[in-house]
Amino acid sequence: MHGVGISEQDESVYVELLRRRRATVAEMAEVLGLPAPAAESVMARLVALGLVTRDGNLHTVVPPDVGLGTLIVQRQTALQRVQGRLTQLMEVYQTGAAAAVSEVEALTTPEQLATWIDNMERGARREVLAFFRPPYVLDGELDVSVEVPSYRYVYERAxxxxxxxxxxxxxxLKHGYEIRIAADLPSKMIIMDRASVLLPMLPDQTSIHPGFLLVRGQALVHLLVALFERVWQTATPLRLTATGVTEGIPAWDDVDIALLTYLLSGMxxxxxxxxxGTSERTVQRxxxxxxxxxxxxxxxxxxxYAAQSGLIPS
Structure with missing residues (x-):
């Protein structure tokens, strides 16, 4: 869990502490087969993260809903700023305030837009991420003939x-794309290789005017990618069957939420x-x-991930 400062080694120590409730560094080093200095370093990191308390040589795990829950809230707060920054970005361009051309560029003609879409498609090497929502402005589509390892699209249900x-x-779907559907999306958006983003100046604009924004600034692109990932986590997968496109199993149902809540408590x-009321094998599947x-x-x-998306009740 690098996203909250916890490595795989940290995680193994933390999970063992959840089982034992308290232990010394020497005990953890012995049961997990770690060198004493490594076990000491892990314990120090867990204390710094607020997941463990120390009293002399004895370390006591903090209940997950308090320790890990605090880290989750911190990440939730950071992600909630993402959409606010997107709104701020729109407002800057609607009022005519210009950001650095190297980071954000306004595309205001059909020719400019077509050129950049073509350049982005042909230049993509790793992945293409996109939000699709009506009303549609462009007649053209993304080119499915372009060979990119990963395509992930989210459609608004409308x-x-x-x-x-x-x-x-x-x-x-026939070309191997991953497609999901969400109840609503904040804006249309295309992200290429996590390096450039194309989005309309207005979330619900119905024509090429007032234009589109080409975002290439690292900080802004990072925020928009985080927004995509947050929506992707809770969207429902679509799959292709003999009768056409159907919705797959929802990403999370009530049983999944209960299961994850129990796991987070260390069960x-x-x-x-x-x-x-099921089998251990079913839980694992x-x-x-x-x-x-x-x-x-x-x-x-x-x-x-489930908790920071707001799916596990606090």
Whole structure:
């Protein structure tokens, strides 16, 4: 969990402390097979993060809803600033205040827009991320013939009112794109390689006017990517079946939320299964599915992503 300052080694020590409630550095080093200096460093980091308290040689774990919950709230607050910054960016250009040309450029003619979309498509090397929502301004589409390792698109549910949209989504899914659907989106947006972002000056504009913004400043692009990831985590996957495009299993349901809440409290799988009235193997399968949906590599990362998205009740 590098996002909250916790490495894989830190996580293993923290989880073991959740089981034991308290331990010395020597005890943790022995049970986890760590050199004493490494165990000491990990304990010091966990104390600094507020996840563990120290009284002499004895270390006591702080309840997860207090310790880890505080870190989660800090990250939630940071992500909530993202959309506010997006709004501020719009306001700057609507009032005519100009940012540095090297970071933000206004595209106000169809020719400028077409040129930059073409350049962005052909220049993409790693991934393309996009928000699609009506009303549509452009007749053209992103070129599915461009070979990029990863495409992730989120459609606003209202986009399905257009009879052309299911065919478009089906074509994307056939080409290996990951497509999800959300109840609503803050704006149209295309992100190329996490290096440049194209978005309209007005969230609901119905024509090329007043124009589009090409954002290339590192700080602004980082904020917009964070906004995309936050929406992606809670959107519902779409899949292609013999009968057409259908919605997959929702990213999170009530059982998933209960499961993650139990895991965050330190319960073992067997206890979680008993609480949910299911088998331990079913719990493990659910966890693997949710890790894949959230794009996480560990259980703690999964619980943190769910909590910072507001899905786990405080």
């Amino acid at each position: 986009a399905l009112d257009d009879p052309r949209t299911p065919d478009e989504i089906g074509r994307f 073992p799988d067997k206890t979680v299964a008993s609480r949910l 659910r966890i693997q599915r949710l890790m894949k949906l959230a794009g996480t590599d560990s259980r703690m990362q999964l619980a943190w």
